[in-house]
Amino acid sequence: MPFLSSAPAAANDRERIAVLWCNLGTPDEPTAAAVRPFLAEFLGDPRVVEIPKALWAPILHGIILRTRPAKSAAKYAGIWTPEGSPLKVWTQKQAKLLAGWLGERGHRVTVHEAMRYGQPSIPAQLDALAAQGVTRILVLQAYPQYSGTTTASAIDAVNAWSARRRRVPEFRFVNDYHDDPLYIEALARSVEAHWKHEGRPDRLLLSYHGIPERNIRLGDPYQDQCLASASLLAARLGLAQAQYQVTFQSRFGRAKWLEPYTEPTLRALGASGVARVDVMCPGFPTDCLETLEEIAMEGRDAFLQSGGKAFHYIPCLNDSPDWIDALCALAERHLAGWPTRVAAQNLPR
Ligand SMILES: C=CC1=C(C)c2cc3[nH]c(cc4nc(cc5[nH]c(cc1n2)c(C)c5CCC(=O)O)C(CCC(=O)O)=C4C)c(C)c3C=C
Numbered sequence: 405m406p407f408l409s410s411a412p413a414a415a416n417d418r419e420r421i422a423v424l425w426c427n428l429g430t431p432d433e434p435t436a437a438a439v440r441p442f443l444a445e446f447l448g449d450p451r452v453v454e455i456p457k458a459l460w461a462p463i464l465h466g467i468i469l470r471t472r473p474a475k476s477a478a479k480y481a482g483i484w485t486p487e488g489s490p491l492k493v494w495t496q497k498q499a500k501l502l503a504g505w506l507g508e509r510g511h512r513v514t515v516h517e518a519m520r521y522g523q524p525s526i527p528a529q530l531d532a533l534a535a536q537g538v539t540r541i542l543v544l545q546a547y548p549q550y551s552g553t554t555t556a557s558a559i560d561a562v563n564a565w566s567a568r569r570r571r572v573p574e575f576r577f578v579n580d581y582h583d584d585p586l587y588i589e590a591l592a593r594s595v596e597a598h599w600k601h602e603g604r605p606d607r608l609l610l611s612y613h614g615i616p617e618r619n620i621r622l623g624d625p626y627q628d629q630c631l632a633s634a635s636l637l638a639a640r641l642g643l644a645q646a647q648y649q650v651t652f653q654s655r656f657g658r659a660k661w662l663e664p665y666t667e668p669t670l671r672a673l674g675a676s677g678v679a680r681v682d683v684m685c686p687g688f689p690t691d692c693l694e695t696l697e698e699i700a701m702e703g704r705d706a707f708l709q710s711g712g713k714a715f716h717y718i719p720c721l722n723d724s725p726d727w728i729d730a731l732c733a734l735a736e737r738h739l740a741g742w743p744t745r746v747a748a749q750n751l752p753r
């Protein structure tokens with residue numbers, strides 16, 4: 405197979421540097437027809453479902469992709485905005501803000517957002533950057549906590565793209581930032597801002613996306629990193645053990661996933677007389693189906709129906725200035741040593 409070519413390098417070819425801001429992805433429309441190919445790509449990724457292809461493909465194509473798209477599409481329809489899927493809208497906005505903030509700090513860097521599943525895909529965005537003559541790319545991901553199911557999967561996609569090209573840009577990958585002080589600070593300020601207006605709850609629930617427990621036994625550090633982020637946040641907020649709880653949501657399939665599960669915990673809290681619970685999802689930098697529908701709608705219903713009196717959902721960091729500041733500092737730290745400064749780039753090489 406011939407390798408894909410780029411334009412020949414000019415003698416005075418100057419460095420061009422980019423940040424690729426990667427998120428999970430989302431369907432193009434809240435319809436079964438659009439959700440089906442998205443789910444096929446997502447659930448066909450061996451990083452996400454680790455069942456041998458010969459066993460999994462008939463289940464995925466014969467059962468799951470016949471029934472789930474319509475059910476998921478109805479859920480997506482409930483959170484869709486006039487601009488599109490919240491995950492896409494926020495991810496685009498974050499990329500734009502990151503570019504602006506890095507520019508304000510004197511860096512000449514292109515920022516593109518990319519989705520692991522759906523559009524704009526990682527290979528399409530890397531093609532666009534290569535066409536602009538980008539020579540170095542920092543890959544940042546919207547997953548503060550590392551998991552093989554998410555972080556490594558995006559790295560796979562970048563490497564698969566590279567494997568087809570003759571001239572491969574220099575890459576740097578940030579695997580996680582679960583204990584980054586500015587990320588924790590952004591979360592803490594978001595909670596404090598909520599409490600300043602609404603008062604404090606009886607319990608703060610920190611709900612993370614789950615993964616199969618087996619992945620943890622096989623060495624995935626995701627659970628440890630989720631718990632570490634939660635402890636740092638609780639310490640920063642001055643919370644005692646009894647004032648907060650970590651749970652895991654979005655279980656998929658029948659296997660045992662990380663526990664305690666979010667929804668049963670909310671039901672148990674409501675039934676046990678806890679009057680008010682606030683829920684935050686620190687592992688999701690952008691609001692999406694899993695936060696807006698599963699937590700803010702389904703989770704709320706579960707808590708209130710089981711006897712709870714008040715449920716508050718604290719939104720994801722989205723475009724909060726504290727978060728963009730954290731992201732910018734993270735990017736700056738990992739761009740160090742690359743000639744991003746405008747003056748440096750104009751120097752003859
Ligand atoms: C925050 C990190 C995420 C991890 C870890 C993760 C693992 C994981 N997810 C599934 C299955 C599904 N997840 C779905 C949606 C979804 N997942 C994440 C993030 C993580 N997933 C996000 C941000 C979203 C929302 C996307 C959006 O469009 O808003 C879905 C699709 C929705 C649905 O049909 O319910 C599935 C399916 C598995 C199996 C897994 C790890 C093994």
Ligand SMILES: [Fe+2]
Nearest residue numbers: 428613654694
């Ligand atoms: Fe997921």
Ligand SMILES: [Fe+2]
Nearest residue numbers: 654693694698
């Ligand atoms: Fe879900």
